[in-house]
Amino acid sequence: MAVALLGVLAAGCTSPGGAPDPTTQPPPAKSSAAAPPGSGDAKVSAGLPASLTGQRPAWKRCAAPEGGEAPGSAWRCAEVRVPLDYAAPDGETIPVALIRKEATDRRGRAGSLxxxxxxxxxxxxxxLPRAASEYGALGRRYDLVGFDPRGVGRSAGVVCRDDAEQDAAERTVDHTPDTPAEEKRFLDDATAFGAGCARRSGKVIPHTTTADTARDLDLVRQVLGDARLNYFGMSYGTQLGAAYAHLFPKNVGRLVLDAVVDPTADSVGHARNQTIGFQRALDNYLRSTGQDPKAGTRRITRLLERLDGAPLPVGDRKLTESLALTGVVMPLYSQESWPLLTSALAAAERGDGKELLRLADWYDDRDESGHYSTQSHSQRAISCADSAERPTLDQARALLPEFRRLSPVFGEFLAWDTAGWCANWPVKGAETRQDASAPGAAPVLVVGTTGDPATPYEGAARMAKALGAGVGVLVSNEGEGHGAYGSSACVTRTVDAYFLDGKVPAYGTRCS
Structure with missing residues (x-):
């Protein structure tokens, strides 16, 4: 799958070595079948009023997204009201937007996914409507359901700055600052971003934690009429799925986690993990093109250094070092995009920055008219709500030697980013790190890819272990890219057999 997204502080690994052999982990107790999707005596979320648990979604034709086209006639949209604050369930509510395509085999329908x-x-x-062709087999028996989590898009989406402010930051902020003046602009911009979130979305940002969204999922499950939750999470969606399994283990139906966030890492650990993961993916890319990874890395760092001093003009914009680095990151998410990186790097070395800038815009979700989506606003709000950690510039600076050693290309950016991401955030984050343990839950498939740049494979092994014996079932994909379903035929067959037939693979199953 090429549609999974992930921010730089959302996943990782801790060892620069190769992906570990899952057979070195004590395997959990084997399970022969997952719980039937609609079975079980799932409890209703405690303390919610009947006005919420008794909702019936009003499904209707979907409106077109901003700047896009409405999905086809098979799709219907609705919303479910959820508490803004679960500590006050009878208080103010916000919408959670849903989209659904009903199962084509109505007699064999297994519920919602x-x-x-x-x-x-x-x-x-x-x-989901754009990616639905990937899930044709699942769509025969499941209603395919997408949703905007709280703080995202049509679910009280967080907004922090406008397009002009974002373009100004693009022109003036160096995300690998070299001087005290650049460090000040870097920190001032992060502070201004948070202040904009508070000004425009101050009511919502204290309540955008992953745990809150997991509670929303359980309410949506009830409203859709499912006794258990059937769920497919990719990238950050694996963190959300694990949070649900921890909070509602008896309500777990069939859950798949693909491109898995490491549940054991703190904010610096996530940054370290991604430093390792992206350099690993870059090395694999360079080898695929016949280049020595060390020599190829030096070539890219020389280009970035030139751009730091002299950005390349591209129309009325400039390809800066920060944008070029973003452009290098984007194609590493999918092996199919590696040729784009080869072409863009060669062009930039000739003095043409259009291709790298186009890749950076793709990653930043900036369209040709200069309009940005608010996905990055929601991303930061959720990440900063989930953690009380607020690393300082001094702490980030202390990471630079280690991170540069781990990756001459990505290390400096990811070290500084630990301080810039939630700097001076206007609300406190959650004090405790996520607990992924889910005793008593049905088996959960945990799929890790050995060459995944954004959520390195090691995190999948740790997630399977954290979920607990008899729950986490590790499936290892020998390959490249962020996410395995749809790109690995073996993984796709394994996941489909689990969702459709309840067939749980052996712990440590390997696909290649």
Whole structure:
């Protein structure tokens, strides 16, 4: 799958070595079948009023997203009201936007299957109709359901700045600052971003935690009439799926987590993990083109250094070092995009920055008219709500030697980013790190890809272990890219057999 998204502080690994052999982990107890999707005596979320648990969605034709086309006639949209604050369930509510395509085999219907494509901040309402062809087999027996998590898109989406402010930041902020003046602009911009979130979305941002969204999922499950939650999470969606399994283990139906966030890492650990993961993917890309990874890395760092001093003009914009680095990151998410990176790097070395800038715009979700989506706004709000950690510039600076050693290309950016992401954030984050343990839950498939740049494979092994014996079932994909379903025939068959027939693979199953 190429649609999964992930922010730079949302996943990782901790070892620069190769992907570990899952057989070195004590395997959980084997399970022969997943719980039937509609079975079980699932409890209703405690303390919610009947006005919420008794909702019936009013499905209707879907409106076109901003700047896009409405999905086809098979899709219907609705919303479910959820508490803004679960500590006050009888208080103010916000909408959670849904989109659904009903199962084509109505007699064999197995229930609803909810999707989260990552981010955090990706809109399932917009992505699922575009990606639905990937899930044709599942769509025969499941209603395919996408949703915008709270704080995203049509679900009280967070907005922090306008297009002009974003373009101004693009022109003036260096995300690998070299001087005290650049460091000040970097920190001032992060502070201004948070202040904009508070000004425009101050009511919502304290309540955008992953745990809150997991509670929303359970309410949506009830409203859709499913006794258990069937769920497919990719990238950040794996963190959300694990949070649901921890909070509602008895309500777990069939859950798949693909491109898995490491549940054991803190904010610096996530940055370290991605430093390793993206350099690993870059090395694999360079080898595929016949280049020595060390020599190819030096070539890219020389280009970035030139751009730091002299950005390339591209029309009325400039390809800066920060934008070029973003352009290098984008194609590493999918092996199919590697040729785009080869062409863009060669062009930039000739003095033409259009291709790298186009890749950066793709990653930043900036269209040709200069309009940005608010996905990055939601991403930051959710990430900063999930953690009380607020690393300082001094702490980020202390990471630079280690991170540069791990990756001469990505390390400096990811080290500084630990301080810039939630700097001076206007609300406190959650004090405790996510607990992924889910004792008593049905088996959960945990799919890791050995060459995944954004959520390195090691995180999948840790997630399977964290979910607990008899729950986390590790499936290893020998390959490249962020996410395995749809790109690996073996993984696709394994996941389909689990969702459709309840067939749980052996722990440590390997696909290649």
């Amino acid at each position: 909810l999707f989260n494509f990552g981010g955090p901040g990706a809109s399932g309402v917009e992505i």
